[in-house]
Each structure stands twice: as structure tokens, then as C-alpha cells.
Amino acid sequence: MAAFSIFFFCFTISSHSLYTFAMTSDTIFMNQTITDGQTIVSAQETFELGFFSPGNASENRYLGIWYKRLATGTVAWVANRENPIRNKSGELTLQTDGVLVLRDSATNSIIWSTNTKGKTRNPVARLLDDGNLMVIDDEKDNGPENYIWQSFDHPGETKLPGMKLGWNFESGIVTNFTSWKSDDDPSQGPFMVYMNFNGLPQIYQNNGDVIQYRLGSWNGQAFTARPAARPNSIYRLEYVSNEREIYTKFDSINDSILSRLTVTPSGITGRYTWVNRTQGWFLFSAFNTDTCERYALCGVYGACDSTQSTSCGCLEGFTPKSQAQWDISDWTSGCQREVALDCGVREGFRKYRFMKLPDTRQSWYDTNMTLEQCNAKCRNECNCTAYATLNIKYGSGCLLWYEELIDMRVIPRDGQEIYIRMAASELGKVFCF
Structure with missing residues (x-):
């Protein structure tokens, strides 16, 4: 159901992390390193990737993706959410085998990596205008499923247009969405939105091991807890079930309108749209409303x-x-x-x-x-x-x-x-x- 108030919830980048130098490219090339203070920006300047500190209290540094041109600073994805860097010594490198590696140069320790290896000749990591960071082989046909690794397979608390919630049987990848612990701590909190595959697949939200809410199964038009969902000018829902995968996603109808689905540290899961007039996020609809x-x-x-x-x-x-x-x-x-x-x-x-x-x-x-x-x-x-x-x-x-x-x-x-x-x-x- 539509909400009738503006809710200004978002994860933003604190002021002491804004000293960045945007590179001209949307791409990290083989053996190239991005250091703390450098960023790459998607082609239409929709998203930016770099290092940041969340909220107002945290001094920890994280590699993340945030909105660039509109909703500036709203974080959409975090790589090392469970393992922060304690200073500005982070370095992100794309290795020759196509693996992205995040290191703490002060201790020479690996903080995070994509942990995938493929037979590649010329791997590149590219930040797309949908907010997806993809590692591809630049010498191969790079169709939508022909990639080495992508951030959309490893979401955090935010579901962007095009992100799937479900299970890919071939890759074994299961995608779900988990809250931050707090506005200053992006590590995994207790709230999870996920698809259960026992019987007819359906979507739940849990608080730890306890089911809070069941969006239900897909009935051909909508999920059974939201049968009154009507066509709108902002997004469309899609549900796919075949021998290869089962998933649901939403796609933007109007690319000029930013829309995201987020589960907050307090367990509120809602769909937000960006309103230029107010320069804030509007709570378009929410789960757990009654x-x-x-x-x-x-x-x-x-x-x-x-x-x-x-x-x-x-x-x-x-x-x-x-x-x-x-x-x-x-x-x-x-x-x-x-x-x-x-x-x-x-x-x-x-x-x-x-x-x-x-x-x-x-x-x-x-x-x-x-x-x-x-x-x-x-x-x-x-x-x-x-x-x-x-x-x-x-x-x-x-x-x-x-x-x-x-x-x-x-x-x-x-x-x-x-x-x-x-x-x-x-x-x-x-x-x-």
C-alpha cells in the first residue's frame, strides 16, 4: 500500500570520507589498483565505487558502491561489510586471473576478495549504470549471463532494479537481503528477506531464526500477500521459475526515477523512490504495515x-x-x-x-x-x-x-x-x- 509521508532513511557516507578523486573510467583494468581516495564512476554518473565510512560515528573504511548524480552518497552495496579496514590503507586490485582483491596495505593482509577464478585473457571490472560491478573477459562475448563475477550475486541490505532474489541451480548462488546492524555498521544484522524453496517457493522476512512476515508465493500476477498490487509508472515485478533458476526481481519502467528496496537495521522493509523536489527518499510502499x-x-x-x-x-x-x-x-x-x-x-x-x-x-x-x-x-x-x-x-x-x-x-x-x-x-x- 502507498505510504503518505516521506521517510528519509538511507545509509550515507560520512563527511570525513568525501575526499575522493574520481577517475575518468568506469573500469578497473588488469593489474590496476584503486586506493582509498580514488573512485570509478559509471558511464552516466549514476553510481560510484570507492572507499567510505558509514554514518556519522564510524571511522572504519569500507569498499562500496553509492549513488553519484542523484541521492548522492546513499550506499547501495558494501564489499567488506564483515571486515572493515581501520584506516585509509585500503587497496583494490584486479588480478590477472580475474579475481578482485581488497588489501590493507598497512598490514599486507587480504580483507576481501571475489574468490572466483576463470580462464580469462583480459579481465576487467566495470561499474554499470544499474549499480552492478561486473568482472568480465573483455575479449569474449559479454552477454548478460557471461561474466566471471558480479556484485548483484552478493547483495546486502538493498535490492536495486535488476537484482534477483532466488536461486541459480547452475551456479549454486542463492541471493537474499540482510539488514545492517546499525547506520554506522554495515555488518549483517538480524533481519533477512529471502526466498524459501520448500514446496511452492515463497518470500519471507526473518528476525534471526524467527519468521516475522510472509510475502507468500507468486500467483501469476503478484505475491499472495500483495494481490492488490497494481501496474504503476515506477517499476514492474517479474517472477521466473524454470530448470535453470527461480527468482523474482523488479525493473524500472522509467529510468529517470530511482527506486530501491531496502531492509533497515530496525527491520522495516520498504520500497523507496527518490524525489528531486525534496531531495529525499519517499517511502512508496512497505512490508509489515499492519x-x-x-x-x-x-x-x-x-x-x-x-x-x-x-x-x-x-x-x-x-x-x-x-x-x-x-x-x-x-x-x-x-x-x-x-x-x-x-x-x-x-x-x-x-x-x-x-x-x-x-x-x-x-x-x-x-x-x-x-x-x-x-x-x-x-x-x-x-x-x-x-x-x-x-x-x-x-x-x-x-x-x-x-x-x-x-x-x-x-x-x-x-x-x-x-x-x-x-x-x-x-x-x-x-x-x-
């Missing part, structure tokens, strides 16, 4: 409804497992069936409308089946608890659940339909809000 977005707030077979005075309720045909706990607004124990299942031939399914689909970690899916085939498969498997259409854009595909259903909420007008297995005596009603 109580119902807390993961599994209402327990199994419970549904959260932010329009009601009591957030949680049991689905029709279910009742609280512990009425005493529900009476004090502790809903985590969830709900239980009013009539138990017995796998009888007369069991069927009740349709519940306008729902955020439940957690899909214990699910199965098929992209080609019809809804009728989906019904038949679930009916014939006693441990199948529910089914739904996989792709609502085309009305195709089958999604099955095999465990108790959890983390549901009511999304008036824009939620999806789910068919939940019920005893014969419970059939014949439609659950809707």
Missing part, C-alpha cells in the same frame, strides 16, 4: 482480518483450540475442526474467498493441471487438506496443501479462493467476507 502481517498470528485454520475489532477468527467449520487463550487475544494456538475428517468417500471441499493463501512449505504444485483435476487429486489423497488455482492470471495450474493451514488473512475484494477439505456434514456453505 497487525495481520505478523506471521501465523492466528495459528492454524485461523484468519486475520484487519477490518474487525478482534483481529483473529476461526474459519467457518473450525473453533478455537483454547477458548481461554482466545479470550485474552492470544490466538497462536489456532483453531480445530468442529467435525473431524475420516477420509470418507463423502468428504469434499468448502470454498473460502478473499484469502491470503496459507504457507506453502508443505505443498505440491503442477503448472498444467486444471482446477477440476486439482480437486480430483486432492480428493483421492486423504492427507491433502486444501487446493487452489496456481496461476490466477490464466486460471491454470494446481496447488495442493498436505498439512494444517497457517498464516492466512482476509483480503477483501482482492484475495484468492481456496478449497479446504471438510467432513460431509460441513459441506454446502460458502465462506466469504
